[in-house]
Amino acid sequence: METKLIDVLQPIKANDFLLPEGKSLQELTTMMLQRIGSVHPVLRDDLIHSIFTAFIERGHYNNEQLRNILQSVLNKNYLFYRIGMSKKEEDAVFKRSFSVLLIPPIMKKHREKPFLKEEEIHRVWDNLKKYMQQESDHRGYVQGKGWAHAMAHAADALDSVAACDEITSEEVKQMLPIIRTQFLIDQPYLFDEEERMVTAILTMFKKIEPNEQLEWIETLLYERESWDNPNEDIIINNCKHLLRALYFRMLEGNNRQLRQVLEDLLKELRKQEAY
Template sequence: MKEDILKIKLIQIKENNYEINFDDLYYSLALDMLKHIGTTDAILRDDLIYNIFAKWISQNRFSNQQLQTFLEICTDNDHLMKCVGNENDDTVFTRTFSALVIALIIYSHNQKSFLPDNMIFQTKDSITEYYTKEIDLRGYIGNKGWAHSVAHGADVIDELAQCKTLSKKDLQELLVILKLKICQGEYVYIDGEPDRISIAVRSIFMRGHIDRDTILEWLESFKNYNSRENWSIELYHQKINSTNFLKSLYFTLKGSIEDVIVFDKIQYLISNL
């Protein structure tokens, strides 16, 4: 289906309270939506395709098998991994909005437990590879809307962290890649990325598998990016990103955990990075 025709159809569906007359059309139209998930038309991509996916998944319009098919599509080389490693081109929209659909599917799984364990592990591996290789860190792009790779990837990790299938080792791996994304120095995050990452970290901590000593060790490792002797703009950016993240994490964890030692560590790091 051509993009302009799809846009007209989706506008009509949204105006019709997200309903279609024939149930079997939800799935076929969703497949067409995935073909255009990376469009540079922000209204079609964000306001229509993503929001309609979110609405239909919440309304249980798809079978468990259909959701599994969507997950397989979204994690393939034409979606989540499409041209990963490219920077400042439009392929970023395909990757990041595929990630958002993955987050929707994993959220649904966390409510209904319909994905087999192997798909959870495969998705964890895919998002780990994607998040590690993604270097297009732009948030909002003028005339094209949100790219937001760091935030969208964190949304997937947030949902994955709540999957009971994942072990302590899996959760520790997710903490590692989140930290790497926080501590990059090529770009200073300006579009709320530290907040989204801190929500994912909270979900990891809330699983109860990561003990206090491991949390403290992870937090302490942020000091490795502080170097006053060998100053560079990249190190300065790393410090800004790390400090902003720790500030966000402090308030994100408030009300979720009551470990004074962890909060003291975070406060200390904010003041001493």
């Protein structure tokens, strides 16, 4: 089945993402959705993801088709597939992470020419919030299976939805603590997840007041509970990387106060280091 789908999709990509004559777009879409979480990295990433993105960006789908794809990936069989049930390092994460990665191109089309109702945008945000609260597989690149990168993909989705006019300051303020919780964990982020998330954070910051930005940043300082638990060093490292990523992005623009706070937090964090 997967080999046959690769044989169908490779010529489409090679031919500048043109749909072959006589090929049903709906049938192809269904086939790609069914295999969106394949552990075959070429099929999942190089072909299905690339073709979906190109088809969306080039207007192959009408508004109703885009809405249907969005509704599909937000359900329990995609974005929430086996979430909270799957064992550590189970392959279910690929389906979740590549489902969430379909959200950005659809949101981009909406921002260019709105077609989703306001309540639909809020529903996407609510689902992303639930997903962020529940995702526990933080692997980046998986040998032999390619990118899982769930938190980086979630960051891209958050950035794309937060940029929509419909998202409110209150919704942003509810999401920011969840991001903190996801990054101050005892599993190391090794593949620039913090950089992707900082892009989303800065988009969200546009929706809230400077004092609210400051209050949230100050919550990022992690204070060690034990000097004997090496897992705490992983948390501190994740904290350090997120703060540094924020700091260097703040070098652009008039962000002197936030930069100073980040500098102070990084200095304070050194006191938590075990060396």
